[in-house]
Amino acid sequence: CTMVKVIDGKGIASGIRERLQGEIRALAAHYKGAKPGLAIIQVGDREDSSLYVRMKQRAAEEVGMHFVLEKLPKDVRQMQLLNLIQQYNDDPKIHGILVQLPLPAHINERVITEAVDARKDVDGFNSANVGKLAKRDETPSFVPCTPKGVLHLIRSTGVDIAGKSAVVLGRSNIVGMPAAHLLMRENATVTVCHSKTTNVKEITRTADILVVAIGQAEYVRGDWVKPGAIVIDVGMNTIKDESKKSGSAVVGDVKYDEVAAVAGAITPVPGGVGPMTIAMLIENTVESAKLALSARLPPIE
């Protein structure tokens, strides 16, 4: 019995944010104080959304980015939201625009997602970016943050992904599907499972690399996992926990203790994928700013 390697997403993410802080300082020195700029638009005041937005804001400010938060009322008209996006599309100080999802039902999420300029689409959700991720020999402007973080964590184990069998549970636009594409691009053999999959446990047992993003608390059990597999748990589910002062706890989509006893490497929840998502958002915005700044201003000699 070998020890499972716990993948330290929190530590890796903090290393990345430190590197980015240095890059942002260097950019400012190079381009007369210019900073990467991130605009987040939040519609309504869902508690979970507010929490995520606060975490992103804190990270952006810590690394020294220009940060703008626009909070719009829940009943904002779609046209007003579109106008605001257009304003940031045109704003040279802003290099990344993120519309916090989900949006209220009266707003068409697709229309909003497509309205963000592909060059500022740091979430990587618009169709042209998704298409480029799916196509060989193309490179999207941005890869969605959570799956980008997932790939980073898989790589951190030192595994050679090419030729490995990878199984992705979940096929959302935000996590599952782009994670599958990233793994295919790394030459894994990828199977995508979802709620209509009939024999999911047999399939997960073939996986050298298992990514779980289904939003079902502690759903994946120990006997679903191949001994030695790398398991990335994207899930963040709030469950009742009387032992906590708050009365609740956050758990992943994987039953941690059981799976950790079988897997070769595993991400904890919290402290695994979550911090990486935010670090990748900062990274995407910094990359965007580099491109924009190098195109717009001549560097100081």
Added chain:
Amino acid sequence: CTMVKVIDGKGIASGIRERLQGEIRALAAHYKGAKPGLAIIQVGDREDSSLYVRMKQRAAEEVGMHFVLEKLPKDVRQMQLLNLIQQYNDDPKIHGILVQLPLPAHINERVITEAVDARKDVDGFNSANVGKLAKRDETPSFVPCTPKGVLHLIRSTGVDIAGKSAVVLGRSNIVGMPAAHLLMRENATVTVCHSKTTNVKEITRTADILVVAIGQAEYVRGDWVKPGAIVIDVGMNTIKDESKKSGSAVVGDVKYDEVAAVAGAITPVPGGVGPMTIAMLIENTVESAKLALSARLPPIE
């Protein structure tokens, strides 16, 4: 031992073309003689490309479409090709634009593919259309013709695709990847294999539905296939055949006799996927024309 069902792509395609011919007549009656228009641009004179273009032309003319073929010399400059595409983008008589691939090496296939207006991209290759195919709750303007035909043939067997295990061999932009997305959209559990897959034979043996698009003559053998599986052979490979007057024959990526002895249903080569590709091109162009005509002209009362 049950009899294999040979999927009659040729017959199914011919039925579709007949239906489309009727729809084209109805459109002309409705919109003062307006016809769906298809423009094909061929660069150079590769023999295989010329053959495919001739087949598409014949089908388009048979169903009564407006058809334009532009043949450009092999050494045409990319800018000239782009100008021509722009001309057809702007031409209200043209509803579908197809640039025959592959293009000569000095021309950037990506740039050309993106230049075709998404609303006339009847090949479904541009990034926004590919992205919409990959995204849940989105609908691309056009689905690429060959995989669209593949799905049609799978459906023709009467199988309930949801929950079935589907394996796609090959991940090209033209066939493998969009076929995988279409099957996922039908709620199959999809695995994509490619040249870096290590244990392909074990994987194909789990498939209820097996789509093969690798360009390797008679590569998939009888013992790779689960008894009763549906096998769609996209391959078209020219091999030496002394018994033929021409000295050559066209075979699929599947060893037909062996696999037909195991499978529940199989497409022949030729006469399987090939004719469907062309029928789907006509269908995409007719759909495009319907949209354009209904938006542009008021119908005759």
